[in-house]
Each structure stands twice: as structure tokens, then as C-alpha cells.
Amino acid sequence: MDDVAVRRHARARLRLRQGDIWIGLSALTAAMLALPFAQNSWNGPEVASVLAVSATAMLAGQRWAIALVVVAELLLLPTVAPRAFVMPQLAIAPLASLVALAMLVPGLLATRRAAAALVLVTGWRRTQRTCRRLHTALIFGITLVALLPFL
Numbered sequence: 001m002d003d004v005a006v007r008r009h010a011r012a013r014l015r016l017r018q019g020d021i022w023i024g025l026s027a028l029t030a031a032m033l034a035l036p037f038a039q040n041s042w043n044g045p046e047v048a049s050v051l052a053v054s055a056t057a058m059l060a061g062q063r064w065a066i067a068l069v070v071v072a073e074l075l076l077l078p079t080v081a082p083r084a085f086v087m088p089q090l091a092i093a094p095l096a097s098l099v100a101l102a103m104l105v106p107g108l109l110a111t112r113r114a115a116a117a118l119v120l121v122t123g124w125r126r127t128q129r130t131c132r133r134l135h136t137a138l139i140f141g142i143t144l145v146a147l148l149p150f151l
Contacts, residue, residue, distance in 0.1 A: 020058055020066070023106050027055035027069045030103035033096045034080050044079030047072055066107075067121050070114035070138065073107045077145045080104065111138045 031052035037044045054068035084097035107114075115135035119126045 019110075020061075020063065023066065023069065023110055024055045024058035026103040026106045027051055027073060028059070030073070030076070030080070030100045030107075031055060033100035033103070034076055037079060037083065037097075044076065047075045047079065051076055064117050064121050066110060067114045067118035069107050070111055071118070073104045074138070074141055074145055077101075077104060077108075077142075078148055081146075108142055111135055111142070114138060 028051075031048045034048040035045055035052070037048075051069065051072035054065050054072055058065035058069055080097050080100045084094055084101050086094065112131075112135050115138055116126070116131050118134055118138075119130050124130055
């Protein structure tokens with residue numbers, strides 16, 4: 001029975017590591033695609049560089065980096081989203097924006113893990129209530145950022 005629990009735990013850790021790799025690679029791709037965008041009021045290139053460094057830390061096995069990846073993706077969303085639906089002279093810019101927008105989705109879906117990691121990074125006492133409140137705040141932030149271009 002103990003051997004079954006050990007194998008189950010090993011499989012769960014492998015799935016978690018594969019998820020971390022997927023989130024890290026998609027965040028790094030989104031950062032590289034968003035990096036050349038011209039500076040605007042949201043400072044897209046600076047946030048993209050923070051996302052690239054955070055994704056690199058996540059790929060290196062630092063599990064706390066999920067918190068920084070999700071926050072950086074949340075801040076990069078207002079830069080990438082409007083550019084995805086505007087047709088400038090070059091057709092490559094909206095395509096790069098759409099791909100970057102698609103690559104932001106896996107990280108934004110990991111907000112529950114990011115909230116738990118953010119509680120640890122900030123030094124707050126890790127309780128279920130604190131994690132839930134921070135998760136709610138992240139979801140509210142994503143909703144606000146998604147609605148911001150329409151306001």
C-alpha cells in the first residue's frame with residue numbers, strides 16, 4: 001500500500017513538472033512575441049522582459065516563479081489584446097499579437113497555484129482563507145484587465 005502511494009506521488013509530481021514546463025514555455029513565447037511592441041502607456045516591453053525572466057526561472061525549476069509569471073501576464077494582457085484586433089499596414093503584427101495572446105492563456109489559467117505561491121513569496125501566513133482571497137483578487141484583476149479596452 002505504501003508503494004502505491006509513493007508511485008502516485010511520483011506521477012503527480014511528474015504531471016506538475018510537465019505543467020510547469022508548459023506554462024514556462026508558453027510564457028516565454030508570449031514574452032518574446034510581445035517584446036518588440038512599441039512602448040505605450042502600459043510599458044509592454046518592460047513587462048515582457050519581466051515575464052521572460054520569470055518564465056526562465058520557472059523553467060529552471062523554481063516553483064515560486066508561477067506567481068511572477070501570472071502577475072506579469074496579467075500586466076501584459078492590456079498591451080497584447082488591443083494589438084491583436086487592429087489591422088495595421090503589416091499583417092504580421094496582429095498575427096504575433098494573437099499568438100502571444102493565446103500563449104498567455106495557460107499561465108492565466110494557473111491563478112490558483114499562483115495565488116498560493118504569491119502568499120508564500122509575500123510572506124503572508126498561508127491559510128486557505130488567504131489563498132482564496134488572493135485568488136479572488138487575481139481573478140478580479142484578470143476580469144478588469146480584460147474589460148479595460150472596452151471602457
